Amino acid sequence: MSIDRSVTLPDAAGSAQRAPSRIRLAVLDRDPGFMQVLAKRLDSLGCEYRPLAAPVGLEGLVTMRLNALVVDLAILGPSGWGYLEQVCARLPGMAVIVCTGPSSVAQRVRGLRLGADAWVTKPCHAEELICVIEAAVRRHRRGEMPTLEATATFGEITVRPDLHQAYVGPTSLELTAREFEILHLLTGADRVLRREEIYERVWGYAMAHGDRSVDVFVRKLRQKLRAGSPQWSYIHTHFGVGYRFAPEREVDAPELDLVEPAPLHMLDPALAG
Amino acid sequence: MSIDRSVTLPDAAGSAQRAPSRIRLAVLDRDPGFMQVLAKRLDSLGCEYRPLAAPVGLEGLVTMRLNALVVDLAILGPSGWGYLEQVCARLPGMAVIVCTGPSSVAQRVRGLRLGADAWVTKPCHAEELICVIEAAVRRHRRGEMPTLEATATFGEITVRPDLHQAYVGPTSLELTAREFEILHLLTGADRVLRREEIYERVWGYAMAHGDRSVDVFVRKLRQKLRAGSPQWSYIHTHFGVGYRFAPEREVDAPELDLVEPAPLHMLDPALAG
DNA sequence: TTTGCGCGTGAACATCCTGTGACCGAGCCC
DNA sequence: GGGCTCGGTCACAGGATGTTCACGCGCAAA
Numbered sequence: 001m002s003i004d005r006s007v008t009l010p011d012a013a014g015s016a017q018r019a020p021s022r023i024r025l026a027v028l029d030r031d032p033g034f035m036q037v038l039a040k041r042l043d044s045l046g047c048e049y050r051p052l053a054a055p056v057g058l059e060g061l062v063t064m065r066l067n068a069l070v071v072d073l074a075i076l077g078p079s080g081w082g083y084l085e086q087v088c089a090r091l092p093g094m095a096v097i098v099c100t101g102p103s104s105v106a107q108r109v110r111g112l113r114l115g116a117d118a119w120v121t122k123p124c125h126a127e128e129l130i131c132v133i134e135a136a137v138r139r140h141r142r143g144e145m146p147t148l149e150a151t152a153t154f155g156e157i158t159v160r161p162d163l164h165q166a167y168v169g170p171t172s173l174e175l176t177a178r179e180f181e182i183l184h185l186l187t188g189a190d191r192v193l194r195r196e197e198i199y200e201r202v203w204g205y206a207m208a209h210g211d212r213s214v215d216v217f218v219r220k221l222r223q224k225l226r227a228g229s230p231q232w233s234y235i236h237t238h239f240g241v242g243y244r245f246a247p248e249r250e251v252d253a254p255e256l257d258l259v260e261p262a263p264l265h266m267l268d269p270a271l272a273g
Numbered sequence: 274m275s276i277d278r279s280v281t282l283p284d285a286a287g288s289a290q291r292a293p294s295r296i297r298l299a300v301l302d303r304d305p306g307f308m309q310v311l312a313k314r315l316d317s318l319g320c321e322y323r324p325l326a327a328p329v330g331l332e333g334l335v336t337m338r339l340n341a342l343v344v345d346l347a348i349l350g351p352s353g354w355g356y357l358e359q360v361c362a363r364l365p366g367m368a369v370i371v372c373t374g375p376s377s378v379a380q381r382v383r384g385l386r387l388g389a390d391a392w393v394t395k396p397c398h399a400e401e402l403i404c405v406i407e408a409a410v411r412r413h414r415r416g417e418m419p420t421l422e423a424t425a426t427f428g429e430i431t432v433r434p435d436l437h438q439a440y441v442g443p444t445s446l447e448l449t450a451r452e453f454e455i456l457h458l459l460t461g462a463d464r465v466l467r468r469e470e471i472y473e474r475v476w477g478y479a480m481a482h483g484d485r486s487v488d489v490f491v492r493k494l495r496q497k498l499r500a501g502s503p504q505w506s507y508i509h510t511h512f513g514v515g516y517r518f519a520p521e522r523e524v525d526a527p528e529l530d531l532v533e534p535a536p537l538h539m540l541d542p543a544l545a546g
Numbered sequence: 547t548t549t550g551c552g553c554g555t556g557a558a559c560a561t562c563c564t565g566t567g568a569c570c571g572a573g574c575c576c
Numbered sequence: 577g578g579g580c581t582c583g584g585t586c587a588c589a590g591g592a593t594g595t596t597c598a599c600g601c602g603c604a605a606a
Contacts, residue, residue, distance in 0.1 A: 092415060105398045112404035117412060118391060125378040131385035139390060139412040142365065162464035164514045176593060177513030212553090213595065219554060239603055240552070449582060485564090486584060492565065512563070512592065 023137055026050040026064060028071040029099070037126045045130070055083060058090050067137045068095040070129070072122075073111070081114065088115025095136035099129060152187065155247030156229040159187055168228040175224060178202065182217050186235065186245035194242040218243055296410055299323040299337060301344040302372070310399045318403070328356060331363050335478045340410050341368040343402070345395075346376075346384070354387065361388025364478050368409035372402060417474075420461040428520030429502040432460050441501040451475065452494050455487070459508060459518035467515040491516055 025047050029035055035051055042049040050064065055076060061069065069087065073080040088096050098111050099120040108119045117136040120129050149161035158167045164180050166173045175183065181202045186193065195214045199207035207214070218235055225234050236244045298320050302308055308324055315322040323337065328349060334342070342360065346353040361369055371384050372393040381392045390409040393402050422434045431440045437453050439446045448456065454475045459466060468487045472480035480487070491508055498507050509517045 095412075105401050109398075109400050109404050112401075112408045115411075117408055118405075125382075127382050128378050128385075131382050132391075135385050135390055136412065139368075139409065140415070142413070163517065164465050164511055177511070178594070211595090212597090215553065216555090216595075219556095222554095237553075451583065484584095485586085488564065489566090489584075492567095495565095510564075 022046050022048055023067045023133070024048045024050075024065060025068045025070065025133065026052050026056075026061070026066050028052045028055060028069065028075065030075050031072070031122075034122070034126075038129065041126045041130055058086060061087065061091060061094070066091075066094050067140070068097060068133050070097045070099050070133065073098055073100045081110065084111060084116060085114040093140070095133065095140050097129070097133055097136060099124065154187055154245070155232045155234065155249075157225065157232075157234065157247070159184060171228065173224045173228050175221070179217060179221050179224070182214070183221055183245075186243060189245070192238045192242050192244040198243070214243075295319055295321055296340045296406070297321045297323075297338060298341045298343065298406065299325050299329075299334075299339050301325040301328065301342065301348065303345070303348050304395075307395070307399075311402065314399045314403055331359060331478075334360065334364060334367070335476075338477050339364075339367050340413065341370060341406050343370045343372050343406065346371055346373040354383065357384060357389060358387045362479065366413065366473055366477065368406065368413050370402070370406055370409060372397065420457060425460065427460060427518070428505045428507065428522070430498065430505075430507065430520070432457060444501065446497045446501045448494070448497060451490055452497070455490050456494055456518075459516060462518070465511045465515050465517040471515070487516075 025042065027035065027038060027049070029051070030053055039049060039051065050066075056064075069091075071084070071087075073084070076083050084096070084098070087094075092115075095117045096115065097118045097120060098116045099122060101122050103119075103121065111119050117140075118132045120132055151158060151160045151162070153159070156168050157173075158169075160167065161184060164177065166175055166180060166183060182198060185198060185201055196207050198214050199211065203213075222235055225232075231250050233248050233250060234245060236246060236248075238244055296318075298315065300308065300311060300322070302324070303326055312322060312324065323339075329337075342364075344357070346357070349356050357369070357371070360367075365388075368390045369388065370391045370393060371389045372395060374395050376392070376394065384392055390412075391405045393405055420434070424431060424433045424435070426432070429441050430446075431442075433440065434457060437450065439448055439453065439456055455471060458471060458474055469480045471487050472484065476486075495508055498505075504523050506521050506523055507518060509519060509521075511517055
């Protein structure tokens with residue numbers, strides 16, 4: 001169960017329903033005008049957008065961690081149907097929208113039966129296509145969230161989205177809901193996150209100027225992480241920027257590979273003294 | 274006394290949602306030719322199909338427990354947008370396909386933004402519309418956990434979906450229909466379930482903000498579970514998140530020297546030193 | 547090295563969440 | 577009709593959680 005994905009992972013956090021995270025999208029098409037208009041709209045919506053001029057293998061698509069793929073069957077040629085079928089079967093968590101030129105009913109039926117989520121006929125308005133994409137992704141996320149969320153281990157800490165909790169071995173860190181969400185967000189983003197980003201994605205709305213809530217929660221998190229895993233440090237401060245998650249062994253603990261994680265659940269008083 | 278009231282349950286209460294094969298569909302339209310062709314195809318596919326000549330209130334839609342609703346905005350008049358919005362918001366588990374006459378891009382965008390899953394322009398081929406419906410429903414169902422229909426035992430509790438009842442040994446817990454459904458849902462999901470999820474799956478529509486029904490039923494469930502199996506706890510609260518089912522023996526019952534499952538936090542502190 | 551702002555910390559305070567008992571209306575059976 | 581069960585709502589209370597504040601340290605720029 002507990003998949004140890006070691007340390008690095010591209011950003012794909014998606015903190016549940018509070019703040020619908022941005023859509024990660026790839027468009028497989030060669031029409032310059034179409035791409036330009038689409039790119040403009042997608043940018044203004046804050047999509048993570050990636051144009052593709054040629055078909056990408058399944059592995060490539062997997063590593064992109066897309067929410068949706070828009071594809072013009074025309075540039076795939078006769079092998080397009082097979083490609084479509086494979087992609088839909090192999091990546092059920094990704095919405096697939098076919099956006100292509102004039103077609104017959106039979107073709108559209110075939111595409112949808114193979115697993116496509118929608119079929120948009122070119123020429124089409126960019127806004128409409130985007131709405132179709134959003135609708136598909138929206139529906140997609142309803143079920144995807146709990147299922148695909150795998151448990152991950154960082155250093156001595158295991159993050160379990162299904163239980164909304166983090167553990168050291170079998171012992172719960174007793175994180176509160178909000179603490180866990182912040183930890184989850186940080187572990188999912190392999191980069192420095194500004195306070196405003198953290199606040200927006202966890203609280204779901206913009207952070208008021210001067211709000212220190214994130215700092216306070218990071219402090220509580222660090223406290224519980226330290227209590228459970230004293231020899232590691234996990235959340236690093238980037239002065240003037242924000243926070244970054246990265247499990248690192250403390251320097252003053254040389255080479256001990258068999259260190260027991262120390263008792264826990266005594267987060268409060270006695271330990272500190 | 275320990276006889277369950279099995280006899281019969283209200284039709285839609287339990288069985289309908291569980292059968293993933295058949296789509297429960299309603300079509301709100303008045304075009305006789307369209308309806309006839311569609312009905313023919315739907316029948317041959319084994320859909321549970323229901324034509325509607327006039328808009329049905331939210332309550333009506335709820336009791337139908339539909340997987341999908343096809344609607345022609347034309348017969349709704351100006352209030353159609355509001356109706357569409359309400360239906361989509363209140364029944365997030367139901368796919369909504371707008372199938373209507375010629376429209377502008379703005380109208381289609383509006384419909385999709387309000388929550389519609391697809392927009393099909395009439396005149397359209399029945400086969401294509403059905404594919405669109407299937408695609409929408411397919412996406413909807415992804416991630417819905419398969420509630421197991423087999424008898425299963427957790428701790429001292431035996432859940433029997435076939436009898437719609439739970440037992441401790443041979444003794445019925447006398448759960449009501451709702452209570453059982455919630456228990457069944459919880460036992461089938463091996464993770465924390467948010468109240469909204471529980472409500473949506475059991476009641477069939479979106480939970481109103483501030484609704485405490487789930488809490489109350491969980492309380493009743495706990496009461497009956499405790500009465501039948503006092504030494505165990507089954508439903509655990511995750512503060513700020515939801516509920517999780519997991520049979521655990523109560524620690525404060527030192528009477529029996531049977532094998533303790535040795536739950537968490539019993540690490541020997543000496544190991545750490 | 548000094549300075550100024552950013553950040554860590556602890557605690558007080560406000561808020562929200564949840565368990566609980568009581569109540570009420572609808573449906574059902576006698 | 578009367579009694580019953582069941583589903584659902586309400587208000588209350590206690591506790592867990594989130595937020596704010598003040599203080600002091602530490603980091604980076606000058």
